[in-house]
Amino acid sequence: MVPFNLNEWQLASASVVAGGYKYCQAGEGNCMMRIPQNYQGSPIITAWYAEFDVLDQAPGKVGFGPGQSAFAGSTYDPVSHYRAAEVFDFFEAQNLTDTKLREISQQQITQLWQGEAMGLSNGCLALPSHTMANNAGFLSLTTAKASDWV
Numbered sequence: 001m002v003p004f005n006l007n008e009w010q011l012a013s014a015s016v017v018a019g020g021y022k023y024c025q026a027g028e029g030n031c032m033m034r035i036p037q038n039y040q041g042s043p044i045i046t047a048w049y050a051e052f053d054v055l056d057q058a059p060g061k062v063g064f065g066p067g068q069s070a071f072a073g074s075t076y077d078p079v080s081h082y083r084a085a086e087v088f089d090f091f092e093a094q095n096l097t098d099t100k101l102r103e104i105s106q107q108q109i110t111q112l113w114q115g116e117a118m119g120l121s122n123g124c125l126a127l128p129s130h131t132m133a134n135n136a137g138f139l140s141l142t143t144a145k146a147s148d149w150v
Contacts, residue, residue, distance in 0.1 A: 002136055003098040012036070020080075023137055025087045027080030035068050042070045106132055109139050 006012050016034040020026030042064040064070035091101070110132055126142040128135065143149070 003102060006034075015039075020084055024084070026084035029077060030080035030084050033071060035071070039067055039070075105137050106135070109135060109137070112139050 006014060006016070013036045014034075015036060017031065018034075019031040021028055021030055024030075065072060091097075113127060113132065124143060124145070128140060
């Protein structure tokens with residue numbers, strides 16, 4: 001989990017797609033899409049959309065509803081949202097804020113980053129060149145022995 005603030009980053013007009021499946025423990029299919037205020041476009045690549053807001057359109061035309069409705073439709077299964085609600089209640093009860101979870105994640109990744117926790121010899125892995133502050137919730141390593149390890 002990486003805390004972010006669209007206004008602070010001057011991205012108030014950005015579209016954001018996020019998921020809560022693994023790393024937020026929210027369950028499969030749990031995701032969100034934030035669309036800027038007054039958005040009036042349509043998806044570039046589409047799948048099945050129910051088009052409930054434009055059922056009176058001309059036959060044979062693919063249409064989209066206005067604003068966020070352009071992305072509505074398809075099949076919806078709310079099960080992961082019930083799980084997410086329980087997970088977020090648990091986080092709150094344990095005082096696990098987004099910044100606290102980020103701190104825990106960075107502590108764990110730092111141990112791996114230092115290489116000692118993996119018991120690997122020096123030079124076995126190439127660590128990323130960026131700082132931990134600029135790292136997401138992953139640690140990508142490279143090695144000349146990748147094909148052997150696979």
